[in-house]
Amino acid sequence: MAVYHEPVLLKESIDFLVTDVSGTYVDATFGGGGHTRGLLSILNADARIIGFDVDENSSRIAEGFSSSDRRFSFVHRNFSGISESLAEMETGPVSGVLFDLGVSSFQIDHEEGFSYRRDEKLDMRLDKRLEISAYEVVNSYTADQLADVFWKYGEESRSRALARAIVKEREHGRIETTFRLGEIIGRILGKSPKILSRIFQALRIEVNKELDSLTAGLDAAIEVTARGGRVAVISYHSLEDRIVKEKFRYEAATCVCPPRTIVCTCGKIARLKQITRKPILPSLEEIQINKRARSAKLRVSEKIV
Ligand SMILES: C[S@@+](CC[C@H](N)C(=O)[O-])C[C@H]1O[C@@H](n2cnc3c(N)ncnc32)[C@H](O)[C@@H]1O
Incomplete structure (x- = not known):
């Protein structure tokens, strides 16, 4: 079978995400498990990864991961439900959450009705339960x-x-x-x-209500992340990136009073510190090897409360 999906910004996202090699991490968009595999290769034996994906094919791939590595478990659920799932699993606060948004190469090339290049019934649901x-x-x-x-x-x-x-x-x-x-x-x-x-x-x-899920998923990720832990997001679309950028900026702000207010009355508390002021972009070499990387942008923030 062709490669399911070539992970984008693999080294960069893992380097920024991991602050504790024995921590618990969430791969909110498991896909073909490329980022999870990278994480498993550097984390300690007592670390833990919980993968989420709405796609049944990812669920099947994840079975292989969980049966061969007991540090990994999978939840077939929209990432907007991360908080509820982690509460049920009693994981406690996590060291980091990674989002690699959008669709995998496999979904574009093989799943129903995603591509204008193949004649198929219109579908485009990532989650066939929709x-x-x-x-x-x-x-x-x-x-x-x-x-x-x-x-x-x-x-x-x-x-x-x-x-x-x-x-x-x-x-x-x-x-x-x-x-x-x-x-x-x-x-x-x-x-x-x-x-x-x-x-x-x-x-x-x-x-797929992708932008609503992203807003809810980011809120959930910030909530479940422990102080000092990180939320890393790879986006591929300007609207996704805008949501991430504005959320990170809002959560890092210490005051949201209207402009020219003399004394702050909003009482806003910053929950995040932005680790990447400007987004991290793939190198030219990566784009040459993997053209799907060309629009990728990685933003990372750290929980400070
Ligand atoms: C770009 S792929 C991730 C690829 C993965 N990082 C890898 O290396 O194989 C995005 C994945 O996110 C999943 N996805 C998209 N929106 C989701 C959502 N709201 N909740 C859970 N999974 C979602 C898609 O089904 C897809 O498998």
């Missing part, structure tokens, strides 16, 4: 709702024209496949791979 897939979004959202998705998540200036074309096309029958959707996008916006992947990605973000 009720609404890309098929429902494309075939039942109103033109306004669709335009909102393309505008907000795809930053597409002709979002309304595309949404209207999709709704019109539905008069001739349901839009079942990736190729049929790609053909409509191509007619309205042009057929370039860049445009197609941006619109497909916007639909994927909507189907």
Whole structure:
């Protein structure tokens, strides 16, 4: 089988994340286990890693890890539920949480309806337990709702024209496949791979509620991390990066009173210290070897309370 996923910023993320080689760590986006494998290789025998992923294929790969290394256990759950799962497992506060957001190479190349390059039924659910897939979004959202998705998540200036074309096309029958959707996008916006992947990605973000999960996941990660522990996030999309950047900045601020307030009255307490003021980017060598690394940005913060 082809490599499931080549981990991005592997050394950099592990170097920043690990402050205690006997600590407990969360890999919030286990995927093919590339980052977990890297962590296991440097952590002590009494360390612990809890992996999370919503994808059943990751769950299967994780079984192999947990049966061969008792330091590892897996939870088939959205990372927005990290706090609840760790409470059930009675792990206590952890030394670090790593997020490597988005989708794995395997999901793009082999799972259903993610790519405009293969003709398949529209789906795009990372978690097959979700009720609404890309098929429902494309075939039942109103033109306004669709335009909102393309505008907000795809930053597409002709979002309304595309949404209207999709709704019109539905008069001739349901839009079942990736190729049929790609053909409509191509007619309205042009057929370039860049445009197609941006619109497909916007639909994927909507189907999986990726930005809402990220906001909830970051809150949960900050909550479960012990003082001195770290939260590290690798993002691939400007909207994801903005959420991470703003969250880290807010949590590091000691005052959020309106500008020009003379005496602080907000009582804000900083919970984090930013370890990376500017995001860490992959080297040119890494991008040459793994083109999926090209948009990656790593940000890291440390819990200080
Ligand atoms: C880029 S891949 C991670 C790859 C992994 N670091 C590796 O080296 O193999 C992202 C993974 O996060 C998972 N994922 C995305 N959103 C999630 C969420 N809200 N909760 C849990 N897993 C999620 C996806 O299913 C995917 O397997």
